[in-house]
Amino acid sequence: MKFLMGIGEGFREIRAHKFRSFLTMLGVVLGVASLLAMFALTEGIATGYREVMSQMGGLERVKVRVEPVPAHQESIRELSPGRTYKDALALRMNAPLLSWVSPELDLYLAVRRGDKAETFEVIGIEEDYLHTERHNLEYGRFLTDIDRRDHNRVCVIGRGVIERLWEDPEAVPLGESVRIGNEFFRIVGIFQRYESERDKKKRELRAKEAPPAQGPGAKTGKRSRWSTFRFKNDVVVVPITTFTTVFKNTKQAGTPDEGAELKLDDLNVQVADLNMFEEALAQIRQILMVTHRGIEDFSVETRQEMFDEMNAAMRNLHMSFGIIAGISLLVGGIGIMNIMLASISERIREIGIRRAVGARSGDIFGQIVIESTVLAALGGVAGLGAALLLMKLLVAISPVQNRPVVHMSAVIMSLTFAVGVGVLAGLYPAWRAAKLSPIEALRYE
Amino acid sequence: MSLIELRDVRKIYRLGEIEIRALDGVSLEIHEGEYAAIVGPSGSGKSTLMHILGCLDRVTEGYVRIDDVDVSRAGGDRLARTRNEKIGFVFQSFNLLPRLNVLENVELPLVYSGVSRAERRSRALEAVGAVGLSDRTHNKPNQLSGGQCQRVAIARALVNNPRIILADEPTGALDSKTGRTILDLFRELSQRGHTVALVTHDANVAAEARRQIVIRDGKIV
Ligand SMILES: Nc1ncnc2c1ncn2[C@@H]1O[C@H](COP(=O)(O)OP(=O)(O)OP(=O)(O)O)[C@@H](O)[C@H]1O
Ligand SMILES: [Mg+2]
Numbered sequence: 001m002k003f004l005m006g007i008g009e010g011f012r013e014i015r016a017h018k019f020r021s022f023l024t025m026l027g028v029v030l031g032v033a034s035l036l037a038m039f040a041l042t043e044g045i046a047t048g049y050r051e052v053m054s055q056m057g058g059l060e061r062v063k064v065r066v067e068p069v070p071a072h073q074e075s076i077r078e079l080s081p082g083r084t085y086k087d088a089l090a091l092r093m094n095a096p097l098l099s100w101v102s103p104e105l106d107l108y109l110a111v112r113r114g115d116k117a118e119t120f121e122v123i124g125i126e127e128d129y130l131h132t133e134r135h136n137l138e139y140g141r142f143l144t145d146i147d148r149r150d151h152n153r154v155c156v157i158g159r160g161v162i163e164r165l166w167e168d169p170e171a172v173p174l175g176e177s178v179r180i181g182n183e184f185f186r187i188v189g190i191f192q193r194y195e196s197e198r199d200k201k202k203r204e205l206r207a208k209e210a211p212p213a214q215g216p217g218a219k220t221g222k223r224s225r226w227s228t229f230r231f232k233n234d235v236v237v238v239p240i241t242t243f244t245t246v247f248k249n250t251k252q253a254g255t256p257d258e259g260a261e262l263k264l265d266d267l268n269v270q271v272a273d274l275n276m277f278e279e280a281l282a283q284i285r286q287i288l289m290v291t292h293r294g295i296e297d298f299s300v301e302t303r304q305e306m307f308d309e310m311n312a313a314m315r316n317l318h319m320s321f322g323i324i325a326g327i328s329l330l331v332g333g334i335g336i337m338n339i340m341l342a343s344i345s346e347r348i349r350e351i352g353i354r355r356a357v358g359a360r361s362g363d364i365f366g367q368i369v370i371e372s373t374v375l376a377a378l379g380g381v382a383g384l385g386a387a388l389l390l391m392k393l394l395v396a397i398s399p400v401q402n403r404p405v406v407h408m409s410a411v412i413m414s415l416t417f418a419v420g421v422g423v424l425a426g427l428y429p430a431w432r433a434a435k436l437s438p439i440e441a442l443r444y445e
Numbered sequence: 446m447s448l449i450e451l452r453d454v455r456k457i458y459r460l461g462e463i464e465i466r467a468l469d470g471v472s473l474e475i476h477e478g479e480y481a482a483i484v485g486p487s488g489s490g491k492s493t494l495m496h497i498l499g500c501l502d503r504v505t506e507g508y509v510r511i512d513d514v515d516v517s518r519a520g521g522d523r524l525a526r527t528r529n530e531k532i533g534f535v536f537q538s539f540n541l542l543p544r545l546n547v548l549e550n551v552e553l554p555l556v557y558s559g560v561s562r563a564e565r566r567s568r569a570l571e572a573v574g575a576v577g578l579s580d581r582t583h584n585k586p587n588q589l590s591g592g593q594c595q596r597v598a599i600a601r602a603l604v605n606n607p608r609i610i611l612a613d614e615p616t617g618a619l620d621s622k623t624g625r626t627i628l629d630l631f632r633e634l635s636q637r638g639h640t641v642a643l644v645t646h647d648a649n650v651a652a653e654a655r656r657q658i659v660i661r662d663g664k665i666v
Binding site (some may be wrong): 012101349352437 | 447463496499501502503522525526529530534536539540541542544553557558601603
């Protein structure tokens with residue numbers, strides 16, 4: 001009852017001094033706006049990170065790396081066959097904690113279509129590759145075990161290859177052939193285009209404005225910027241068996257530098273359950289120790305460190321933005337306190353009159369705190385509006401890669417902060433007002 | 446038992462080395478229903494005495510009882526309640542809140558005694574009617590004459606139906622004719638049973654009061 005009246009009183013006071021209240025609120029408005037903007041920006045950056053990380057195969061992807069033989073094993077190095085296809089088979093057979101095992105061979109080769117030629121990474125793969133790399137097939141089919149058995153000259157290509165060898169970047173050249181190195185391969189499948197949410201929007205907008213130019217001389221899609229997405233788009237995959245016979249024959253088993261067996265260029269696996277991550281790593285090491293005959297010429301590389309670093313970077317970002325926003329809110333709070341102090345010394349007589357007709361010092365205290373809280377809350381709501389408008393503007397015009405994202409929790413947090421600042425800023429002036437004796441207040445000129 | 450009792454009350458202001466004895470050993474009893482005029486030269490301590498009777502100020506020494514409350518020893522909240530329930534105070538300079546209209550000003554004491562909104566309204570209207578301002582309920586103080594302002598202040602003093610009404614030179618800021626109507630109001634209040642004490646310079650008013658308290662240099666003579 002008294003509380004509601006206090007709020008009414010607060011509004012009346014604000015209305016009576018519109019301009020002054022507006023100036024006071026400005027501090028809180030800016031504070032809340034920057035707080036919310038900071039939440040939104042960091043959230044946007046975090047979303048961007050998460051997108052990239054997920055495209056890179058997430059935390060589940062683990063790579064088996066080749067390492068130099070340790071010094072104490074130098075004399076017995078001949079015992080290890082190195083990272084071979086047999087490692088992949090052994091892992092697949094004996095490591096139940098892994099869901100996919102992808103042995104890979106690769107070369108950078110010229111890919112030709114008609115009179116156009118570009119160099120792409122050409123990878124010899126098995127079916128598991130689709131899962132470890134988190135690829136999505138948009139058209140056609142993926143490579144199969146039959147392709148592998150028959151050494152079929154078929155390939156699946158990324159959207160980046162089409163963008164640079166075809167006139168129309170949206171072409172679907174299933175069944176057509178491209179020349180890879182000196183051999184022709186039939187295209188049986190096409191991966192989807194990988195891009196950030198923002199690039200996608202931009203591209204769709206461009207496509208709406210100007211339909212792609214066709215015919216001779218038309219510019220083909222230019223190379224996208226360096227990014228995870230580009231690596232995923234500019235790729236040609238063929239069956240690993242075909243790759244061995246067609247491209248790696250010079251490096252076949254028995255040549256002096258390769259040793260007795262064909263070595264892999266890459267070996268990636270996917271851990272089935274992240275809760276069993278450490279156990280899975282141990283399993284990989286155990287199995288490879290057997291196939292490498294005890295020679296420690298390999299390591300297991302996880303994304304853990306990279307993820308940790310990214311998370312730490314996000315924390316730092318939150319912190320520094322948070323400090324900036326905190327400072328502006330503090331400034332806003334000091335503004336309110338200043339105004340409340342000015343307002344009470346202007347109203348000491350009023351306070352005296354209220355005391356004379358029966359207000360307790362607690363009533364006066366409450367009234368001042370409520371007033372300053374109402375002021376801050378109004379400023380907070382206005383700041384919210386300003387921030388949302390600002391976000392719209394940022395999203396629309398800024399070339400920032402990481403689009404700001406506004407979460408409800410950020411809105412609630414910012415408002416809570418504003419109200420908290422109002423309460424805190426009101427405490428000191430309220431105490432000053434409440435401690436005056438009635439007669440002191442009445443005599444005040 | 447008397448309604449108000451003061452025993453050996455001293456109010457001493459210390460300004461550096463100098464000691465000002467605004468009240469210097471005042472003992473006084475005022476009974477229920479009395480109409481007392483407090484007179485004396487300027488600086489004799491009349492206002493100081495009124496502030497102590499009105500629980501607005503505290504004594505330096507001595508005992509003060511209002512009704513059944515020992516206000517010389519009561520805490521701040523107890524004093525506030527006594528001011529609110531037992532005393533209506535009228536000032537020379539009206540002391541209305543400029544941003545509130547007549548009705549809201551009169552309602553103010555009821556706000557602090559926790560009376561519901563509807564009852565506040567009806568009691569304030571009644572008090573405003575008693576001072577003859579029913580047609581000005583929604584005016585702000587700066588739209589009223591001095592005499593009207595003082596009548597609003599009297600309505601505010603009445604609204605909680607206190608037993609005691611105190612006034613410190615209520616006609617000091619008014620011309621003699623307007624002052625007359627204000628003083629008539631006080632006499633009426635006295636006749637209705639309120640205990641009234643007022644500070645005045647008007648010899649006629651003083652003569653009219655049944656009791657005169659003369660004060661000089663902080664002492665009752
Ligand atoms: N806050 C104060 N500090 C110091 N001295 C004070 C204070 N208030 C009053 N006095 C002194 O106390 C004495 C009594 O003052 P008071 O206001 O009670 O006189 P008064 O009888 O009401 O006079 P007047 O008729 O002029 O209103 C005066 O000498 C005055 O200077
Ligand atoms: Mg005086």
